[in-house]
Amino acid sequence: MVEIKTESELAMMREAGRVVANTLHAVKEAAAIGVSLRELDEVAAHVISEAGAKPSFLHYQPRSAPTPYPNVLCASVNDVVVHGIPTAYRIQDGDLVSIDCGAILDGWNGDAAISFVVGHADPRDLALIEATERALAAGIAAAQPGAKLGDISYAIGTSGRASGFGMLEDHGGHGIGRAMHEDPHLANEGRAGRGMRLKPGLALAIEPMLTRGGDAYRYADDGWSIRTADGSRAAHVEHTIAITEDGPRVLTVR
Ligand code: MF3
Ligand code: CO
Numbered sequence: 082m083v084e085i086k087t088e089s090e091l092a093m094m095r096e097a098g099r100v101v102a103n104t105l106h107a108v109k110e111a112a113a114i115g116v117s118l119r120e121l122d123e124v125a126a127h128v129i130s131e132a133g134a135k136p137s138f139l140h141y142q143p144r145s146a147p148t149p150y151p152n153v154l155c156a157s158v159n160d161v162v163v164h165g166i167p168t169a170y171r172i173q174d175g176d177l178v179s180i181d182c183g184a185i186l187d188g189w190n191g192d193a194a195i196s197f198v199v200g201h202a203d204p205r206d207l208a209l210i211e212a213t214e215r216a217l218a219a220g221i222a223a224a225q226p227g228a229k230l231g232d233i234s235y236a237i238g239t240s241g242r243a244s245g246f247g248m249l250e251d252h253g254g255h256g257i258g259r260a261m262h263e264d265p266h267l268a269n270e271g272r273a274g275r276g277m278r279l280k281p282g283l284a285l286a287i288e289p290m291l292t293r294g295g296d297a298y299r300y301a302d303d304g305w306s307i308r309t310a311d312g313s314r315a316a317h318v319e320h321t322i323a324i325t326e327d328g329p330r331v332l333t334v335r
Contacts, residue, residue, distance in 0.1 A: 083256060083264045085282035090189070091323050091330070094258070094284060098191035098321050098332030100132040100184045105195050106335060108154065108182070114174050114200050118156040118167035121180070125153045129184045137183035137190055137261045147304035155181035155194075157306070162249050162290050162298060162315035163194075164305045174200035177210070179317040183261055190261045192286045193333035194319035206314055209293055212244035213316040216269075216289035220254075221322055224287070224329040228279050234271025237289050241269070247292035249307075249315065254287045257321055279324045284332070288319035 086094065104125050111124045129136050136153040150166075157165030157179040158172070165179070172178065181194035196210045216237050223236035234253070241248045248269055256263030265277060269289055294313025301308055309315050321332045 083277065083283065084258045085280060086258060086284055086323065087282065091282070091284070093187055093189045094191065094321070094323065095332050097134065097184060097186040097189045098193070099335060100129060100134045100186050101182050101191035101193045102333045102335045103132065104128040104182050104184065105180060105193060108180050109195060109197060112172060112178055112197070112199055115171050117169050117171045118158070119169055121156055122152050122154050122167040125182060129153065132186065134184040134186040137185050137192070141261070143262070150305065157181070157317065159314050160309045160312050162292065162307045162309060163252070163317050164307050166303050166305055172199050175203060176200070177206045177314050177316065181317065181319065188259055190257050190259070191321050191333050192257055192261055192319060193321060194288060194317050196316040196318055205293060209246055209291055209314065210316045212241065212246050213289050213291045213318050215244065216241040216291065217287060217318045217320060220287040220289065221320065221329050221331065224279060224285065224322055224324055226279055226281050226324050226326060226328070229274055230265055230267065230276030230279065231271045232273050233287065234268045235273040237287070238270030241289055241291055244291070247294050247296045247313070249290035249292060249298055250296040252290055254285055254319070257284050257286045281324050281326050283324045284321060286319055286321050288317060290315060290317045
């Protein structure tokens with residue numbers, strides 16, 4: 082069922098989103114050559130708890146997952162697209178790091194992700210990240226009251242494809258509110274004018290995932306990490322937004 086939030090509920094989601102944005106900011110500041118993904122997870126756990134919030138990924142188990150999610154963050158390095166588990170792996174010069182974070186504050190969820198390169202960057206990785214950010218911006222811009230859900234998918238997909246990069250198959254965004262994953266599912270490619278009409282009070286997590294190679298993926302042995310099938314590097318960025326009378330409102334900014 083699609084939940085429509087009141088203006089005061091959106092104000093609470095804004096505060097949850099702020100916690101997520103502050104956490105991602107702190108994690109990016111801490112990310113450096115030699116720092117382990119587990120250390121980044123500890124930074125996130127600290128920022129979230131100091132804000133009086135709870136991490137939403139920790140122990141999360143969708144029906145499709147083999148085990149409950151073991152950490153606060155998803156930390157996806159290089160060919161890991163999403164859902165990378167923060168291990169003892171230490172960040173190396175030139176790594177493309179994607180960090181996904183969710184938090185619950187006063188019962189409301191925020192969900193966002195950033196991608197960046199640590200140390201000396203391959204210009205092709207920077208182009209990939211910029212294209213992923215452009216696809217997110219295009220999706221947000223299409224999230225207008227009165228438009229259709231398919232307009233957002235179309236905007237993300239055409240922007241991503243125009244960049245010439247791959248787009249991870251079968252993955253997309255989602256409704257969000259009291260639960261991290263609510264209806265509707267938001268495909269990262271689709272046809273304009275199709276799907277449900279966007280109404281003020283609908284909150285969505287928009288999350289394009291682009292690759293420097295093809296669209297195919299495989300699960301790693303940990304049952305969670307999704308790697309590109311061809312080993313190419315990938316980027317993932319995400320914001321939680323709300324449809325309002327005045328247009329899209331981004332909730333996961335500081
Ligand atoms: N942004 C991701 C998603 O919507 C976060 C989920 S990670 C999980 O799928 F561990 F919580 F599943
Ligand atoms: Co999400």
